[in-house]
Amino acid sequence: MRRLVVLLSVAGAIVAAPLAAQDSTPAPKPADSTHADSTPPPPTPEQQKWMQGLRTAARGIGQIKSGIESVQRAGASTKELRRAGKLLAGFCGTGRGFMRAGVAKMPSAAYEGDNRKIARQVVIQIDSVARETNTCEVQAARDPKTSVEHLMPFLQSYEASIAAWRTMVGLPPLPTRTTKP
Numbered sequence: 001m002r003r004l005v006v007l008l009s010v011a012g013a014i015v016a017a018p019l020a021a022q023d024s025t026p027a028p029k030p031a032d033s034t035h036a037d038s039t040p041p042p043p044t045p046e047q048q049k050w051m052q053g054l055r056t057a058a059r060g061i062g063q064i065k066s067g068i069e070s071v072q073r074a075g076a077s078t079k080e081l082r083r084a085g086k087l088l089a090g091f092c093g094t095g096r097g098f099m100r101a102g103v104a105k106m107p108s109a110a111y112e113g114d115n116r117k118i119a120r121q122v123v124i125q126i127d128s129v130a131r132e133t134n135t136c137e138v139q140a141a142r143d144p145k146t147s148v149e150h151l152m153p154f155l156q157s158y159e160a161s162i163a164a165w166r167t168m169v170g171l172p173p174l175p176t177r178t179t180k181p
Contacts, residue, residue, distance in 0.1 A: 040170040050110035050119065057102025057126045060095035061158060064133065067091030068151065071144045085144030092136035092147075099130040111168075118161070118168050125158040 043051065067088030074084040103126050111119045132154050140147040163173055 043169075044110070046107055046110040050106045053102040053105030054122065055102070056105065057099045060098030060102065061126070061129060061155070063091040063095040063098065064088075064129070064136075064151065065155065067095075067140070068148050068155075071140075071148050074144075081144055082141070085141045085147070088144055088147060089137050089140035092133040092140060096130050096133040096137070099126050099133075103127060103130070115168050118164050122158075122161045122165050125154070125161045129154045129158055 067084075067090070070084040070087050071081070074080040103123055106119075106123050108116065108120055108123070110116075129151070132151060136147045136151055159174075166173060
């Protein structure tokens with residue numbers, strides 16, 4: 001009797017699967033804004049090289065942000081703050097290397113017209129952060145909170161230029177982070 005129940009259950013499942021796969025609802029129509037003329041053209045090889053450079057530079061920026069977050073998370077003890085400052089100093093040094101390597105791959109001729117101005121602004125902001133990492137690398141171990149306060153405006157300017165670039169190429173905006181100054 002038990003085998004019969006199992007056999008009927010399996011047979012019912014096999015018969016029900018094709019019936020469940022048949023959906024009588026029509027497929028939704030695409031939105032009107034998905035016309036062929038509204039999609040951005042694919043990136044050129046120069047633009048792909050530019051984006052690879054940006055990816056490398058963003059890795060360095062990410063390291064600096066990690067160092068800043070470690071300083072912000074450090075407790076009230078001097079020992080924790082000093083350790084976080086040394087970590088930030090190290091991240092500033094390695095991050096600078098990634099930013100310089102990334103900027104070297106970002107040719108100014110990748111974009112044209114107003115888009116070139118936006119792309120150039122991104123490169124300028126990356127360079128300004130990279131320039132400030134020299135100071136950060138030297139001073140962060142001694143005074144990490146001041147180093148964080150000094151770096152934050154440069155990182156905010158970088159993020160604003162990245163937001164403009166993402167809008168230019170048709171990418172959605174990045175979610176906002178809640179990093180305290």
